[in-house]
Amino acid sequence: MQQPDINGHFGPFGGRYVGETLMPAIIELEAAYREAAADKNFIATYQDTLTHYVGRPTPLDYAQRLSIYAGGAQIWLKREDLAHSGAHKINNTVGQGLLAKRMGKKHLIAETGAGQHGVATATVAARLGMDCKVFMGAEDVRRQAPNVHRMELLGAEVIPVTSGTATLKDAMNEALRYWSATVADTFYVIGSVAGPHPYPMMVRDFQRIIGDEARRQFLAFNAKLPNTITACVGGGSNALGIFTAFLDDPVELLGVEAAGEGLDTMRHAATLNRGRPGVLHGSKSYLLQDKDGQILEPWSISAGLDYPGVGPEHAYLKESGRASYTAVSDDEALDAFHILTRLEGIIPALESSHALASAIREARQRDRNNHIIVCLSGRGDKDLTHVQQLTASKKSEVK
Amino acid sequence: MNRFEKTFAALSSANRKALIAYFTAGDPDMHSSFATLDAACKAGVDILELGVPFSDATSDGPVIQAAASRALANGATLQGVIDLAARLRAAHPDLPLVIFSYYNPILNFGLERLGAVLDAAGVDGLLIVDLPPEESAELTTQFGDLDLPLIRLVAPTTPPQRMATIADGAGGFIYLITRIGVTGSGTLDIAALARQAGELRKFTPLPICLGFGISTAADARQLGSLADGIIIGSALVALAHEAGEQAPQIVAERVAAIRAALDHN
Numbered sequence: 001m002q003q004p005d006i007n008g009h010f011g012p013f014g015g016r017y018v019g020e021t022l023m024p025a026i027i028e029l030e031a032a033y034r035e036a037a038a039d040k041n042f043i044a045t046y047q048d049t050l051t052h053y054v055g056r057p058t059p060l061d062y063a064q065r066l067s068i069y070a071g072g073a074q075i076w077l078k079r080e081d082l083a084h085s086g087a088h089k090i091n092n093t094v095g096q097g098l099l100a101k102r103m104g105k106k107h108l109i110a111e112t113g114a115g116q117h118g119v120a121t122a123t124v125a126a127r128l129g130m131d132c133k134v135f136m137g138a139e140d141v142r143r144q145a146p147n148v149h150r151m152e153l154l155g156a157e158v159i160p161v162t163s164g165t166a167t168l169k170d171a172m173n174e175a176l177r178y179w180s181a182t183v184a185d186t187f188y189v190i191g192s193v194a195g196p197h198p199y200p201m202m203v204r205d206f207q208r209i210i211g212d213e214a215r216r217q218f219l220a221f222n223a224k225l226p227n228t229i230t231a232c233v234g235g236g237s238n239a240l241g242i243f244t245a246f247l248d249d250p251v252e253l254l255g256v257e258a259a260g261e262g263l264d265t266m267r268h269a270a271t272l273n274r275g276r277p278g279v280l281h282g283s284k285s286y287l288l289q290d291k292d293g294q295i296l297e298p299w300s301i302s303a304g305l306d307y308p309g310v311g312p313e314h315a316y317l318k319e320s321g322r323a324s325y326t327a328v329s330d331d332e333a334l335d336a337f338h339i340l341t342r343l344e345g346i347i348p349a350l351e352s353s354h355a356l357a358s359a360i361r362e363a364r365q366r367d368r369n370n371h372i373i374v375c376l377s378g379r380g381d382k383d384l385t386h387v388q389q390l391t392a393s394k395k396s397e398v399k
Numbered sequence: 400m401n402r403f404e405k406t407f408a409a410l411s412s413a414n415r416k417a418l419i420a421y422f423t424a425g426d427p428d429m430h431s432s433f434a435t436l437d438a439a440c441k442a443g444v445d446i447l448e449l450g451v452p453f454s455d456a457t458s459d460g461p462v463i464q465a466a467a468s469r470a471l472a473n474g475a476t477l478q479g480v481i482d483l484a485a486r487l488r489a490a491h492p493d494l495p496l497v498i499f500s501y502y503n504p505i506l507n508f509g510l511e512r513l514g515a516v517l518d519a520a521g522v523d524g525l526l527i528v529d530l531p532p533e534e535s536a537e538l539t540t541q542f543g544d545l546d547l548p549l550i551r552l553v554a555p556t557t558p559p560q561r562m563a564t565i566a567d568g569a570g571g572f573i574y575l576i577t578r579i580g581v582t583g584s585g586t587l588d589i590a591a592l593a594r595q596a597g598e599l600r601k602f603t604p605l606p607i608c609l610g611f612g613i614s615t616a617a618d619a620r621q622l623g624s625l626a627d628g629i630i631i632g633s634a635l636v637a638l639a640h641e642a643g644e645q646a647p648q649i650v651a652e653r654v655a656a657i658r659a660a661l662d663h664n
Contacts, residue, residue: 007533017502017529019458021554021579024561163464169455176457181580183556279502279529280455292476293507294454 003313008197008283011319013312016196017279022176025183026282030198032103037205042102049094050209053127054084056091058210060217060373065343070363073370076226078214078242080377081348087378088210088238089120093189095206097124100187107186108132111175113140113168113234114304114351115147116378117191122156132156135175137167140303147382165297168234168307172281192235193311196282200311207241214373215245222371228252228362231375232354233325234269234305236314238377243323252324255314256358258300259327269298271310272318272325285312301330301390302350302383332357334390337380349378350387401546402495402523403571406445407606407627416661417572417628418619419608420654421448421499423466423636424483425475431646432470433486435639438647440491443658445628446572447487448526451480451500458501458528460581462633466640477504481520488521495523497550497571502530505538514542524571526550532564539568555579555591559598566603573605575626578612582633587612589621596625616660623661631657 003010008030016026036042050056061077080088093110100108108125110132112118118134125132134151138160141148151158164170172195179188193200193207211229218226229246231239233255243253260268268274271286278287280295288296288308300306317323328336333350336357341347348356352375359374366372380387400408410417420439425432440447452467452475459467477500484496498517505513505527517525525547530538535549548570553562555576566573577592596607609622610630622629635650642649 015534016531017534018531019528019554020531020552020565021458021556021576023531024554024556024558027561163461164454173455173457177460177581180458183579277506279506281457282529284506287503289503289507291507293504294471295503 003316004197004201008201010313010316013285013315014197014200014283016282017284018196018282019180021180022183026196026198033099033198033202036099036102042098046095046098049098050091054090054094055082056209057213057217058082060214060221063344066340067363069339069343070360072368073227073363073366073372074368075359075363076218076371076373077346077376078210078373080210080238080375081346081352081379085120085123086381087116087120087349088207088241089117089191090123091209091241092191092203092206092237093117093120093124096187096189097128097130100130100189101128103187105185105187106130107182108189109135109175109178109186110189110191111135111168111171112191113137113171113306114302114349115140115144115151115382116304118156118158119147119150119154121189122151122154125156126154133159135159135161135171135178137165137171138162139166140168143303143386144382145385168303169295169309176281192237193240193313194235194281194283194309200283200313203237204240204244204313207237208244210238210241210375211243211245214242218373225249225251226371226373228254228372229375230254230256230355230359230362230372232256232305232351232377233272233310233314234258234307234351235309236311238375240311240313242373242375247322253317253322254358254362255323255325256354257325257327258302258305258354259329260299260301261330263327267299268327269300269305269307270327271308272314273327277315280309283312285315286310301333302354304349304351305354326358328354328357334387336360337387346376347380348376349380350383352377402493403548405493406495407572410445416623417445417606417608418443418654418658418661419446419448419610419628419630420444420635421450421630421632422639423450423452423463423470424480425452425470425473426466426636426640427469428473429475429479429483433483435646435650436487437490438651439635439654440487440494442651442654444654446495446497448497448499448630449480449484451477451498451504453501453504456501458581460633462637463582466636477508481516481522484522485520495571496521497524497526498522499526499528502527510538510541514545514547517547518545522547524548524550526574528552532568550574552576553595553599555595562599562602566605569603569605571605572608572628573599573603574630575599575607575609576611577609577622582611593625616656619657620660620663629661
């Protein structure tokens with residue numbers, strides 16, 4: 001059956017759980033999106049922008065030295081790090097930005113964790129001549145300083161959020177509050193396959209180009225399908241972006257969550273591995289929550305995975321068994337970051353490094369006729385200072 | 400007749416408006432919270448909304464977010480709020496009591512057992528701020544024959560055709576949000592509000608009460624004339640917090656002043 005249903009449900013997940021002030025806006029948005037998605041001119045503009053502005057299609061790159069290092073399966077990289085502004089996030093912000101313009105909205109707002117979605121929204125706002133406010137947890141502002149500077153250069157106003165744990169979930173809370181007060185002329189560009197319907201569906205649709213291309217590219221190289229697709233999952237937009245094209249194929253789909261300091265500690269962000277169903281930020285999905293239904297603080301080395309929820313379609317894919325979800329620790333991700341940098345000359349984002357670590361782990365157990373595609377969702381320039389500090393503190397621990 | 404119907408019938412025959420108070424339950428702890436709420440009810444509150452503290456209150460402004468954080472730091476839970484409701488029920492046999500919550504604590508509690516627990520505590524209704532009519536069937540179908548109405552909200556942004564959907568299946572009263580934005584904020588457009596209340600009246604026989612950002616006796620007097628009652632939340636929560644140990648007395652004085660303004664319409 002086509003997911004989601006008419007009310008935005010993916011099986012028992014998804015739906016619309018927001019205050020009444022926002023309900024008319026998300027109903028209006030859904031109607032506007034369905035109309036735009038059926039409009040050839042809108043789709044042509046979206047695709048044209050992806051080709052000439054974003055630089056799509058991004059390459060599907062065979063990682064020869066990484067594959068030899070892993071010593072088993074062949075590893076392929078879908079190079080979203082080469083998309084304009086440095087990550088897959090731009091695919092979605094181009095789509096939502098064009099939709100906002102079409103709806104006559106004047107202002108864009110966004111939440112951001114690692115800053116990639118904030119940068120991608122600020123980029124599109126500049127391109128379309130719209131103004132832009134980005135809500136970002138104060139802790140993330142500190143961890144991701146280069147992206148804050150980029151957003152400001154692009155003309156966006158970055159609003160540090162100090163409530164709660166001062167990370168991505170709090171940025172999203174504050175963006176929702178701000179949107180409640182400005183809903184008439186403001187478009188909320190949500191960056192993941194989360195939030196109330198229609199966002200999980202719409203963001204997936206704008207991101208599915210990743211998998212559509214990867215499938216075509218892999219078939220062209222190999223005249224067969226890959227065995228496994230792997231991608232990191234915070235909210236889960238790059239994962240659904242690459243999974244969607246393969247849903248009906250006999251291809252394993254493997255999401256990778258952040259195990260932080262370990263799944264058996266309190267410091268992780270592995271929502272599907274360790275959470276329970278609940279409602280946060282407008283939809284029903286898995287959540288990290290305590291026994292009373294209060295949301296727990298997640299933890300990850302990477303700001304983009306540091307989120308206590310997950311897109312509702314992932315919860316559905318987990319429960320239906322179509323996709324499986326593993327987890328990778330901070331240390332494993334950091335190792336994968338260095339390995340890819342040295343072996344292939346590609347500096348990956350710490351988020352994407354989780355998918356890489358999982359691919360290396362899987363490849364080791366397989367033979368060379370097995371093929372794994374990794375969604376390399378973003379580049380690591382934003383993480384350089386953070387990685388430098390982490391590496392320095394590790395060295396001093398060893399001493 | 401349930402307690403909502405009795406309360407509104409009595410107010411109506413006395414030509415008075417309902418004064419509805421919201422407090423974050425358990426702020427700063429359950430013991431102090433009981434004393435403040437009990438005093439407020441004695442001073443002239445007609446209906447009491449007990450706010451269930453939630454870690455991610457996306458419809459609330461800073462005052463209620465901070466109150467929720469204090470309550471959670473002192474161990475507030477939904478069960479604790481229901482226990483508080485039972486104590487208030489014993490002290491105020493005729494007062495309608497509403498549990499006001501975000502959906503996640505409710506869902507986490509277990510929808511199957513919730514109705515019976517609320518009923519046993521003497522709770523009269525439920526308001527779930529992030530549960531629109533489109534998603535509420537999974538909850539209400541669990542209530543069976545229990546008289547536990549869902550109080551629903553209409554916003555300044557709600558178009559007339561949607562009011563019908565909201566009114567259908569609503570109970571107790573309708574909460575008409577007076578301003579765009581979160582609790583305790585925003586600017587008031589009286590003419591637009593009067594239009595919205597008039598429009599809503601076409602779709603429901605239920606009492607219409609106005610809330611969000613009402614803080615002073617003057618606000619109460621002005622808005623009371625537009626509807627069947629008014630709801631005050633953030634202003635009382637802030638007052639109780641600032642008053643510290645004096646909260647019961649100071650909140651009671653403010654409630655009495657608002658009551659007087661509302662009655663001299």
